[in-house]
Amino acid sequence: MAGITYEDFIDLSFEPSDADLVCTFRIDPADGMGVESAASRVASESSNGTWAALPTGEGFTDMRAMAFEIGEIDDDSGTGATTDAAEIKVAYPEGLFEPGSMPQILSCIAGNIMGMKAVDTIRLVDCEWPEGLATSFSGPQFGSSVRREIFGVDDRPILATVPKPKVGLSTERHAEVGYEAWTGGVDLLKDDENLTDQEFNPFHDRLVESLAERDRAEDETGEPKSYLINVTAGTNEMLERVDQVAAEGCEYVMVDVVTTGWAAVQTVRERCEELGLAIHAHRAMHAAFDRLPEHGVSMRVLAQVARLVGVDQLHTGTAGLGKLANEDTVGINAWLRDDLHGLDDVLPVASGGLHPGLVPDLLDATGTNVCVQAGGGIHGHPDGTHEGAKALRAAVDAYAEDRSLESKAEESPALRAAIDEWGTETPR
Secondary structure (H helix, E strand, O other): OOEEOHHHHEOOOOOOOOOOEEEEEEEEEOOOOOHHHHHHHHHHHOOOOOOOOEEOOOOOOOOOOEEEEEEEOOOOOOOOOOOOOEEEEEEEOHHHOOOOOHHHHHHHHOOHHHHOOOEEEEEEEEEEOOHHHHOOOOOOOOHHHHHHHHHOOOOOOEEEEOOOOOOOOOHHHHHHHHHHHHHHOOOEEEOOOOOOOEOOEOHHHHHHHHHHHHHHHHHHHOOOOEEEOEOOOOHHHHHHHHHHHHHOOOOEEEEEHHHHOHHHHHHHHHHHHHHOOEEEEEOOOOHHHHOOOOOEEOHHHHHHHHHHHOOOEEEOOOOOOOOOOOOOHHHHHHHHHOOEOOEOOOEEEEOOOOOHHHHHHHHHHHOOOOEEEOOHHHHOOOOOHHHHHHHHHHHHHHHHOOOOHHHHHOOOHHHHHHHHHHOOOOOO
């Protein structure tokens, strides 16, 4: 009896339709496995094939994926390519996927194939999202318009900071640090990824006390301020926390989107639309998927997923200028801003080892339609948090005014002290 075999999942003359989801993979076939054989197995295992020939008949809809392109990897691309590695493209039919279900989609294109013996390594590098599938998701509610709608800012990045140490501060001290940063010129106070509802700093107390200091800072500065409070928890608990945030008059929630799971983020997105809240996405755990250049899921794809499920701000790196491993920040940011079948864009967040001396090079790389977040680069200032915030704001204002840091430092003692302390070197 004839059946579906691996050979039925590769056709180098195949042309995808506009409705297909096209995924690019980097694969390194196992010993004794040719590239075409490995590519066919990727397409088979991620759609409707298996190791044995499968009979078909009535009651069967063919949802096979098709490997249709095989290309060499440029040794200068930084992917750690070997002579056997190749880049392949696989087209998935629209009907394979449940509309609006990111867990189901990822179970196909980044599921069992990551553990196949047919490949030594495999990396999901990129996706081309068709209109039907992309628009089955909500996308961002605000995107980069948060700069204008919440802060009235068009000519500079918005600025954020995490109180340091990022865990261990009492609620009172956390709120005090927020006040010092806000009045120094920062727009956003932000929880870090592992601060949620611990005994030393309970969630609701922190929310109420921080917003009280926010209001005081707004009165003193005449500028809008806000707070990225971490609501990450079980899904039901997250929804309760989102409700508390809205009830207390805050504009944002923060979610650890990778660790909490994409379906939970989608649920939070629905509640946030009801309440008019923006979502700041922290990407904690992303490097478990994207750090090794030859295996896993690229940050580019994770950013695509985050945009589809509806976050408004997303950490995307520092274009090699901070303390974290280098990645394609500029390319990812460009994708987050490009048209995606009418879905809103996402505001990129640059964070991780930033300080005022890095601002010009950072903004040259990313542009000003971003959020710049500094932790140690504010709180480690020799004169404390308030002066550290003033220094970062002065550096950003200098860029908006097309002035050098040295010129601005002549009128900003806080910036002068920051440059003397850190120069323009990147930390490790």
